[in-house]
Amino acid sequence: MTALDRLISIDAETNGLAGRAFAVAMTLSDPSGELDTFVRRCGIGEAVTNAWVADNVLPVITDIPVNCPGGYPQMLAQIGMQIEKWGGREIPLAAHVAWPVEARLLLDVYSHERVWEGPYPLYDVSSVLLAKGEPPLSVDDYLTRHGLPLPDGSPHHPLYDARAAERCLRHLLATN
Secondary structure: OOOOOOEEEEEEEEOOOOOOEEEEEEEEEEOOEEEEEEEEEOOOOOOOOOHHHHHHOHHHOOOOOOOOOOHHHHHHHHHHHHHHHOOHHHOOEEEOOOOOHHHHHHHHHOOHHHHHHOOOOEEEHHHHHHHOOOOOOOHHHHHHHOOOOOOOOOOOOHHHHHHHHHHHHHHHHHOO
């Protein structure tokens, strides 16, 4: 299998697995590397912050300003516009363990009559890891086992996670 010509990788941070996304990053890449990035953050939206999120996510995303003053609806609109700017449905979109976080986010971006405008299929890196006989839950472990560089930053930061998923998927697809 050959490497993808262009790929969008997406990662979102939510207020618990059932909460709404409040921080999102996407990368656009080709086989030579990263071409562009998109990072957005809005207020969490729920009255109570999930304890795991407060301990593991909020401390590593302090560099992302709240840049969607219109909240979640504005962030959804910006995600849709960015994907369209990068090529829309013609560009494959990938996420690591896409259910429920990224799947819900994308369903909110492409709701109702727009559902078929969204990425289809959504490539889940965890499924490719499993198909290749690898443990499916950690792209970082895969990258480390194969001597591939980890992205700068920290896990649970959406830009780090989007970059790690992209690197993992490209390596998986380039190997037999």
